[in-house]
């Protein structure tokens with residue numbers, strides 16, 4: 001007969017965890033959905049914490065104690081299953097138990113490396129400032145490798161569920177929805193723990209509402225930028241003098257030697273003469289040098305610096321190979337669009353250009369401008 005085996009919190013955990021993993025996998029490569037990716041990443045970690053707790057205090061089949069099988073038992077179970085003589089388990093069978101252990105462990109590792117990548121590559125989140133940009137790239141490989149391995153375990157798990165369902169003529173996926181499997185009445189759990197399940201659901205919803213709170217109040221005039229970057233150094237004199245004709249290009253966008261050259265050649269500044277006095281020139285130059293791309297304060301700074309050969313001193317950001325690479329998919333017609341007009345008009349497309357952070361999430365083509373040939377990566 002059908003008896004209750006999986007309590008509600010266990011089922012909710014299972015499907016929320018699976019959902020988070022799927023969303024994280026799909027959004028992994030996209031800058032546009034980076035906030036969603038980070039959200040499901042944190043959600044996975046939170047769910048893991050809950051599952052560990054529930055494995056200690058939950059109902060009978062949710063407890064780790066009820067599925068403590070060694071690796072040999074798991075292998076023997078698979079062998080038996082292949083010979084179609086594996087015994088029916090009410091709770092997790094030995095092979096399924098190992099899927100649980102592996103997925104919990106991998107989920108933790110993927111989540112933690114994710115936080116480190118976010119801190120290293122983007123200087124965001126809890127690990128911002130802990131890892132440097134260079135280290136962030138190695139961590140990213142690890143994060144992606146672990147996630148791929150996890151996908152492999154998920155696939156094996158699904159195959160196992162299909163095989164087991166066929167072997168014992170019992171739809172295990174459905175059982176994870178209804179909580180019911182066939183067994184003797186004495187083996188049933190007494191309660192579905194609706195209260196704990198409700199609390200888990202409520203916490204998840206509250207976390208989502210909090211995480212995306214600014215999206216609810218955004219307007220086209222005041223769009224929400226997820227991941228506002230760190231606050232970069234500023235200087236009044238620099239902003240006033242270098243921001244009067246165009247955007248005040250943040251010092252992090254060129255190496256120090258470029259700024260030295262620009263200030264030295266200020267009388268022939270792209271057809272203009274800046275005519276700054278010695279004191280003003282000195283103050284601005286000091287600010288530019290102190291916070292140049294060489295300091296690697298931001299991801300673009302790090303990459304711009306890397307992309308300029310040491311024997312070159314560009315005076316245009318728009319002529320560095322990093323900038324060119326990042327903007328090569330933009331059609332010529334876009335640059336000529338009245339709302340843009342010039343490649344140097346960064347703030348037309350980057351909502352945070354004034355701040356100098358150039359976050360992926362703050363990239364926003366003006367309304368009515370189309371022309372990105374390929375999907376943005």
Ligand code: HEC
Nearest residue numbers: 241242244245249270272274284315316317318319342344
């Ligand atoms: C009198 C107006 C004026 C002032 C003041 C001015 N600039 Fe410029 N700047 C220009 C013009 C014009 C261009 C070329 C813009 C274009 O190509 O669309 C330019 C371009 C630049 C570029 C290259 C942008 C690119 O294409 O990558 C940099 C860097 C730059 N200016 C730095 C500065 C700095 C630093 C200061 C302050 C010391 C400054 N500018 C002040 C007029 C000015």
Ligand code: HEC
Nearest residue numbers: 031300317326334343344345346348349358360363376377
């Ligand atoms: C026509 C709109 C447009 C203009 C103008 C523009 N950009 Fe961009 N920028 C983009 C697009 C589109 C991307 C690609 C975003 C992506 O890869 O997700 C991009 C990417 C970047 C990136 C890489 C961000 C990252 O982390 O991947 C940087 C840095 C950047 N732009 C700086 C600038 C600077 C500096 C200027 C001005 C000198 C400028 N952009 C002008 C549209 C523009």
